[in-house]
Amino acid sequence: MTPRNRTGAAAGGLAAALISLALLAGGCTEATGGVRGTPGTAGLRDPYFPKLGNGGYDVRHYALTLAYDPGSGRLDGTAEITARATQDLSAFNLDLAGLTVDRASVDGAPAAVNRAGNELTLRPREEIREGAEFRTVVRYAGVPEAITDADGSEEGWLRTADGAVAVGQPAGSMTWFPGNHHPSDKAAYELTLTVPAGLEAISNGVRTSRRTTADGRVTSVWQAPEPMASYLATVAIGRYETEETGGKGNASTTTAPVLTAAERSVADASAALRGEIPEILARQTRRFGPYPFSTAGAIVTADGTLGYALETQTRPVFPAASFDRTTLVHELAHQWFGNSVSPATWRDLWLNEGFATYAEWLYTEEFEHVPARTHFERAFAQDANWAFSPADPPSAENLFDPPVYQRGAMVLHKLRETVGDATFDRILRGWPAKYRHANASTADFTAYAESVAGRDLDALWDVWLYGDGRPESP
Template sequence: MNSRRRILTGVLAFALLAGVAACTGDGSGGVRGTPGAAGLRDPYFPRLGNGGYDVGHYALTLAYDPATGRLDGRAEITATATQDLSAFNLDLAGLTVRGATVDGAPAAVSRAGNELTLRPREDLDKGAEFRATVTYDGVPQTITDSDGSEEGWLKTSDGALAVGEPTGSMAWFPGNHHPSDKAAYDVTVTVPAGLKAVSNGVMTSEKKTADGHTTSVWHSAEPMASYLATLAIGRYDTTTATALGKVPVLTAADPQVAAKSAALRAGVPEILQWQTENFGPYPFAAAGAIVERDGDLGYALETQSRPVFPLGSFDTPTLVHELAHQWYGDSVSPATWKDIWLNEGFATYSEWLYAEDFAHTPAQKSFERAFADEDAWAFPPAEPPTSEDLFAAPVYQRGAMVLHKIRQTLGDDAFFEILAGWPAKYRHANATTEDFTRYVESVAGRDLGDLWDVWLYGDEKPAKP
């Protein structure tokens, strides 16, 4: 997310625990499968996500009518049972479920708040791959955070925009909506003639249907956390280019902001070239950006392979920030929301590095400015007090300060080894703060406990930078 601080409150109301019946028999009087957990005990959103299975692939087939706001959807979820499973949950906010199957057989469906429970006809064995299909429809919800910013499904004048950090993706498709369960995606979207649908990854086909609609298919082969999934529907002006010799770049802009954003959109390949030189190989098969009018979106977000921006936030530092997230946050994703500083600290430091290379502003100068910001010292970056603080100043500014202190302590050679080595080690995986400190110490060849105690976990502001 961009450096405009978002404050999140009230989100726990969107992850209510579902009541699920207890164990089922195995037909011989014994007990075999048990229900998967209705939450993953995330430190900030304990009921977000679900246990008992691991998703490998989402196939979403969607049709949207902007005139009515209605979304018709079918989600085919391919997953592997991680326990003997008698029932399992999916996160889904609003919308009406019309039916569900597991491996082609009808499944019993129950609903409690945002917990959708499916009970297959037969228990699923641990290690078994299965396919759950959910058919649903309705008008998707917009989730409003305490600062007035919105996520989930945002209705625009000519269509809609779906964004999901941290919980909004459950507003438009059912799934395991915790960043620890990443999956590949195929998204097929049908919209009225004259509109375009833009999502993550590579567009594999686009064709007009017999009734005058347009259907496009988007493929994301690399694992993606659900909060990074996006769908933009509207009358977009699109441009294509190539980055890094082989990566297709697609940018889309609302016609009202297309001209003003054109020059910077054309700069995406150049920025990616600089980033690969510092951060290592680009981790995805596609790249780009989506630029909306300011009234349609209130913040920039690092949606995977194709970040979204309102025009007012579409400037060079923010573009550098969101593209850096493709390495830090999208490819290497947080194991829990407590690890969010690893996303934002690296992305913020990428701004400092870019300013050092192109704006004659040493990173030390950016560090000193951040150090002087009292808001950055409200709490340690690795320990936000509540979910309301996940996108506050310490996560960004003090998170970047941690990285600068590593650079000062170890020197540039070791630091730039870490910049590229960290996303290489955890490419397309999840990582914790402890994973990061352990990795840095392995490169340093020594204990860095004093650095972590002061800059990462310390409550007190040092007397001097």
Template sequence: MNTRARSGALALTVALALLAAGCTGGGAGGVTGKPGAAGLRDPYFPRLGNGGYDVGHYGLTLAYDPASGRLDGRAEITAKATQDLSAFNLDLAGLTVREATVDGEPAAVSRAGNELTLRPGRDIDEGAEFRTVVTYDGVPETITDLDGSKEGWLRTTDGALAVGEPTGSMAWFPGNHHPSDKAAYDVTVTVPAGVKALSNGVLTSEKTTADGRTTSVWHSAEPMASYLATLAIGRYDTATATALGKVPVLTAADPEVTAKSAALRAKVPEILKWQTENFGPYPFAAAGAIVERDGDLGYALETQSRPVFPIGSFDTTTLVHELAHQWYGDSVTPASWKDIWLNEGFATYAEWLYAEDFGNTPAQKSFERAFSDEDAWAFPPAEPPTAEDLFGSPVYQRGAMVLHKIRQAVGDDTFFEILSGWPAKYRYSTATTEDFTRYVESVAGKDLSGLWDVWLYGDGKPDKP
């Protein structure tokens, strides 16, 4: 990429701009700010995310040309400073920044890899709300993770699909791309005639111009971690329904898989009804699913309010799993990537519960199958050894085993109280593994340290289930 080559020139531009302005730090009232941290020291992605501010809202205005692959973007980011700030960073991969302002005034810009540093003309006081606008363009990157999976911006024959777990959202918009900083979103997308643009949340507006270009506006009022944001551009067949008496359900499928996916897409409302009975009220204003061809996407992902699936993975079990994430992972989000088992363990246990209720397979039998899988014992679910292991079998299978052992230890009544109480307590927030273990013990009224030591943190496989 040419971003590193540009970084030296951009740094010189910053220095000259500051010299010309006579700016050496310090804002109104004599405040002397410091740069926000260029990373949140996540155990697996230490440079991911940024310090010194908390984002409240992203307003993304995008235009995409499937033929050239070019994306034109304008990101309006409203945030609150958590310290006196002289400069701050955004995560952005590859794309060219044309202009940046802070509170309407030009900001100096520098780049170093995926770190975009903005230095406003005057320091920002701690506690102050400020508005950053970044104008950018280019051909977004596809990011290859350590485990070989593809994320970021995935080009398709008729458009593109944006998926972001764990780092890919930086490929299509600048932001504080760590799960600990959640925000509301408004995404406005303009695409050529005959092409649809789908995103998270509720479709609030859709207009077509005389030349056939369509602009769609999507609103997500509930806080969302950036890795859960999605954008699907292409030729889709859509269907609408209502879940839970009031939640609009929008499903979409590539025309090649419309017929094959139709029956299961229609089951989204009834699955959500079963999940609310077990997990508590549905946490979002919209629901649905997007189904792609297998060549367009290699895995299913719980993008908020509208999970995405390749047709080869679009089965009842996977749909139950990704919809369960709306409670566990989307509404209650891990505070760091180390806590990812709180997402995947719960969603896997949702599969076991669904099989128990509808497949004549007791959760105990699913537990025993998982226990016999040697891959599930490669490492403790709460302590993946590397970023490459974040989505390994122990995070899913042994994570679910932890929940089943809790169920055995506290009984069904208390367990199902925990199952719905946990996402209620941390609704629209973030949580750690320690938050979870404290919560379980407070509801159960007992010390479960032995269970945590063996099933959550233990290195070896117990002698028996």
């Protein structure tokens, strides 16, 4: 993402107490009296968003069927969620904001549904055993409302004059589908989108079909087979012009097919830069290793809807005013750093933004003859970059502040100067290879860098990654 614009007793008594707790929790007892399943936790205790995500299961696949009426703003949805239980489950939660649930089922049987704020609790007819795969279907509808974040920016389902744009960092995806909305639970996706005739519906991944329905509407199906954190899912509905091109590069740098979409009012102005995406990806592939997804592209919207660009998986979203080469390089680099290697918690966001910012510095170093050291010195001189350490923002409001981006990139440049270019290049390619389509933490990164460098780097981390103040010299 680019930085956001600010405008959100006795033994008997103990046994009885345990039985009561089990009943309250929805646990079942066998003939032997042993307690079986318990509810999955509501929230994963993330350092900045403790209620986001849910415990007790791991989602494998989302199949989302959505129909949208731009006139009324109504969204009708069916979410089919395939997951694996990580404990014996008597009940489990999904994150969903605002929309009304009509009914739900688990493995084909109706499930009881309770709602408390953004927490949707489902109690299946029969408990789910640890390790079992189960299928949940939730039917829901309503007019989605955007979320205003702590920093004043808006995310979620953002309504436009003739459609909508859905973006979800960090929590906005729960405004348009129920799920386990924490980046640690990644899954594959299929999105089936139905919209009025004359409109396009763009999403992540590969479009596998587009057809006109009996009532004259248009249905598109998008497949995103690689694991994706829910905040990277996107939908763009409106009058878009699309363009498809093949991958570009030699046998060692070939990138995936590219599909771009731009609202008609900005299609001509954005066409030339959209056409550069295959070549930019080919250059990044040479630097970062194989491109991690089966398709690539971009979505360019008219100004007035988004105040920032976002690295939505395979197809980043840009407001027209932010669609420049530097921002494009940044968001495409996220496909490796942030999308394929995703943060373990939101505290690890600097790994996304520091790498994507450093990708900008590398690009200008190679193609504009501006050394990365020059960017480093400029960032060093800016007081805003020293407000806090990139590995420990003081609050959710500060997650997208300059230290996460600029000082995060400074950490990487100091690492490069410390270990040398050859070792740094091995880290740059090896890190997204080691954690391809997985999650990783700051501790994972520092340990990996030290393993490649073959030495302790605590002195570097203590000053540049965790230090409170600006060093005397860069």
